[in-house]
Amino acid sequence: MADVTLRKVVKRYDEVEAVRGIDLDIADHEFVVLVGPSGCGKSTTLRMIAGLEDISDGDIMIGGDVVNDVPPKDRDIAMVFQNYALYPHMTVAENMSFGLRLKRYPKAEIKSRVDEAARMLDIVELVDRKPKQLSGGQRQRVAMGRAIVRNPKVFLFDEPLSNLDAKLRVQMRIEIKKVHQKVRTTTVYVTHDQVEAMTLADRVVVMNHGRIEQIGTPNELYHKPATKFVASFIGSPAMNFVPCRLEDLAGKLHVRLTDRIAFPLPPARAARYQGIPRTDKLLLGLRPEHITEAKPHAEPGVEAFDAVLDVTEPMGMETLIYFTLEGAQVCGRVNPNAGAQDGAPLRLAVDLNNMHLLNEVTGVVL
Amino acid sequence: MTTATIDKAAPTRTVKYGSMSRDRAWALRWSYFFLVIFAIFFLTPPIYMFITSLKSSAEISAATNPWWVFHPTLENYTGLLTSNQFLRFFWNSAIVSIFVVTITMLIAVPAAFALSRMRFWGSATLATGVFLTYLIPETLLFIPLFKMFAVVGDWTGVQLINRWYVLLILYPTLTVPFCTWIMIGYFASIPKELDEAAIIDGASWFQTLTRIFIPVALPGLIAATIFAFTVSWAQFLYPLVFTTSTDQLVMPVGIITTLIKGDVFNWGQIMTGALLGAAPPLIIYAFLMDYYIAGLTAGATKG
Ligand SMILES: Nc1ncnc2c1ncn2[C@@H]1O[C@H](COP(=O)(O)OP(=O)(O)OP(=O)(O)O)[C@@H](O)[C@H]1O
Ligand SMILES: [Mg+2]
Numbered sequence: 001m002a003d004v005t006l007r008k009v010v011k012r013y014d015e016v017e018a019v020r021g022i023d024l025d026i027a028d029h030e031f032v033v034l035v036g037p038s039g040c041g042k043s044t045t046l047r048m049i050a051g052l053e054d055i056s057d058g059d060i061m062i063g064g065d066v067v068n069d070v071p072p073k074d075r076d077i078a079m080v081f082q083n084y085a086l087y088p089h090m091t092v093a094e095n096m097s098f099g100l101r102l103k104r105y106p107k108a109e110i111k112s113r114v115d116e117a118a119r120m121l122d123i124v125e126l127v128d129r130k131p132k133q134l135s136g137g138q139r140q141r142v143a144m145g146r147a148i149v150r151n152p153k154v155f156l157f158d159e160p161l162s163n164l165d166a167k168l169r170v171q172m173r174i175e176i177k178k179v180h181q182k183v184r185t186t187t188v189y190v191t192h193d194q195v196e197a198m199t200l201a202d203r204v205v206v207m208n209h210g211r212i213e214q215i216g217t218p219n220e221l222y223h224k225p226a227t228k229f230v231a232s233f234i235g236s237p238a239m240n241f242v243p244c245r246l247e248d249l250a251g252k253l254h255v256r257l258t259d260r261i262a263f264p265l266p267p268a269r270a271a272r273y274q275g276i277p278r279t280d281k282l283l284l285g286l287r288p289e290h291i292t293e294a295k296p297h298a299e300p301g302v303e304a305f306d307a308v309l310d311v312t313e314p315m316g317m318e319t320l321i322y323f324t325l326e327g328a329q330v331c332g333r334v335n336p337n338a339g340a341q342d343g344a345p346l347r348l349a350v351d352l353n354n355m356h357l358l359n360e361v362t363g364v365v366l
Numbered sequence: 367m368t369t370a371t372i373d374k375a376a377p378t379r380t381v382k383y384g385s386m387s388r389d390r391a392w393a394l395r396w397s398y399f400f401l402v403i404f405a406i407f408f409l410t411p412p413i414y415m416f417i418t419s420l421k422s423s424a425e426i427s428a429a430t431n432p433w434w435v436f437h438p439t440l441e442n443y444t445g446l447l448t449s450n451q452f453l454r455f456f457w458n459s460a461i462v463s464i465f466v467v468t469i470t471m472l473i474a475v476p477a478a479f480a481l482s483r484m485r486f487w488g489s490a491t492l493a494t495g496v497f498l499t500y501l502i503p504e505t506l507l508f509i510p511l512f513k514m515f516a517v518v519g520d521w522t523g524v525q526l527i528n529r530w531y532v533l534l535i536l537y538p539t540l541t542v543p544f545c546t547w548i549m550i551g552y553f554a555s556i557p558k559e560l561d562e563a564a565i566i567d568g569a570s571w572f573q574t575l576t577r578i579f580i581p582v583a584l585p586g587l588i589a590a591t592i593f594a595f596t597v598s599w600a601q602f603l604y605p606l607v608f609t610t611s612t613d614q615l616v617m618p619v620g621i622i623t624t625l626i627k628g629d630v631f632n633w634g635q636i637m638t639g640a641l642l643g644a645a646p647p648l649i650i651y652a653f654l655m656d657y658y659i660a661g662l663t664a665g666a667t668k669g
Contacts (some may be wrong), residue, residue: 073565079563079566087560099568146567
């Protein structure tokens with residue numbers, strides 16, 4: 001097992017720069033998820049770590065050794081592909097043991113490793129089947145088994161669950177987490193699904209346009225996003241952004257949304273935003289769970305206002321509401337018994353203790 | 367609401383289904399019609415050959431019904447199968463074909479692997495080039511090739527002309543390009559992740575080829591083998607030009623040169639020889655077709 005380090009790693013394909021200088025330190029035993037929209041360079045980064053793509057610039061280190069020119073087979077990594085890539089002519093056991101057989105491990109050792117992995121993944125009764133006799137989820141398990149038996153320094157996963165249906169995806173997600181807790185191998189996992197990223201990762205790396213936007217634990221990214229991109233990418237439904245300005249009213253700092261609506265900022269926030277020019281065009285970022293129905297006794301920092309709802313979506317344990325503020329669609333989450341109705345007015349409350357203020361031009365969270 | 371949609375959809379679907387199956391029925395009828403015509407067209411010559419092979423020379427030249435045997439005899443068969451000359455032709459053909467198939471596969475499979483997987487400079491152009499060489503007919507090549515071998519013989523003293531093994535150089539010029547092309551197609555259908563997985567598992571290029579690509583592309587390999595065998599078994603022009611002594615001849619040329627003496631055609635034996643000559647490819651088809659099952663790649667990936 002080992003740590004993985006990327007230093008100013010760049011990948012150029014003729015004209016396009018797919019990866020534009022990535023710095024990343026992955027600790028031993030860590031589960032790191034690369035997440036980002038399609039085409040942001042996640043797979044390319046992973047494939048460079050695997051050695052399947054050459055590095056145009058920078059260094060990649062595994063276990064302290066620079067592996068830029070080390071062929072994949074000598075990097076001691078295992079990779080699980082999106083489409084499983086099982087060898088169709090081999091049985092499950094043969095698929096899993098292929099790497100070990102190439103390295104001429106003793107037969108008994110191979111057998112015990114395959115058995116152990118099969119037990120861990122609950123595919124013991126499948127070991128003599130061919131891949132085409134397996135379901136998607138079972139194939140995915142075999143692909144993971146093939147990685148586990150090698151006992152490599154690093155696991156690399158490239159969207160391993162995106163070919164599975166939603167229910168199985170949740171199940172396999174838990175399975176992957178369990179396996180990682182057991183084997184504790186350093187893992188780099190690529191996905192474009194932020195829920196997968198949040199649930200699996202020790203740390204999440206959010207990528208966009210070949211660069212890293214932010215690195216942090218799932219909670220850090222959720223509560224302290226660094227940029228508008230991260231703020232809107234992490235969390236579902238996504239964070240709301242409403243154009244706003246800062247304004248001093250009666251000696252207190254306010255955030256003004258519309259001519260009629262301006263909220264006084266809680267003291268901690270007021271201190272933090274004091275230095276921002278009042279003329280700057282800003283965005284108020286609020287997660288849907290911080291826009292709720294107004295309660296009789298307002299807590300400090302929670303401000304009430306009236307809105308006319310456009311649409312409501314009952315979800316069972318909560319109701320999603322949508323309304324418009326300054327031309328921006330805003331989503332809130334209210335109690336199903338709050339009486340939210342399509343087209344009807346409702347008194348709402350925003351929790352400004354959890355607000356974010358962003359520069360509208362640069363997208364930086366202030 | 368759900369039931370309503372089903373009720374509404376049901377009659378339309380039945381009508382559509384009916385018209386579709388009527389189309390299908392017509393398509394089937396036409397297919398059978400043409401298949402029967404083709405079958406008759408292609409089976410008539412071998413049947414005629416078979417009938418003739420059972421006749422004596424006297425009966426063949428007699429003005430009887432050519433489609434019926436009045437005095438069946440096996441003398442043509444016993445004649446040929448006891449003739450050392452004919453057995454020699456058969457043996458030459460077999461040796462040449464087996465060698466050519468082996469040589470072809472040893473060249474075509476690695477070539478196809480390299481051209482389809484190891485992206486090197488000009489590999490795409492080279493792949494097209496390989497196929498283009500197949501399009502040049504041998505009728506255009508045999509004279510320059512003959513000259514070349516003659517020159518080689520003069521310079522090095524290595525006698526190639528009128529030796530059966532010259533065919534081992536000539537036939538691959540026909541089989542290698544086509545088989546390479548077939549194999550490129552089959553290899554290209556193997557998902558890229560499969561060799562990447564093998565590479566990560568620690569396989570070298572050679573191991574990827576022998577342990578992953580060849581087993582997975584086995585149907586293609588068999589198709590290519592059948593093709594190479596058929597071409598070398600049936601090739602006529604090159605052996606006719608390059609070999610002349612009776613002990614160097616392969617069967618197609620052997621039958622023609624020894625069973626036609628001047629203007630005397632030994633029709634019975636010609637037909638018998640041709641029928642016997644057609645047997646090995648048939649047997650090989652029958653054996654290999656069992657293995658020629660498509661869809662071996664099923665299960666490798668999601669799709
Ligand atoms: N072989 C290639 N040649 C040229 N450009 C490439 C090549 N491979 C990838 N790219 C480009 O590099 C960029 C990053 O690709 P990459 O596959 O890493 O995206 P990704 O983040 O994995 O996206 P997805 O979620 O769709 O898999 C894309 O813009 C892509 O078009
Ligand atoms: Mg990808």
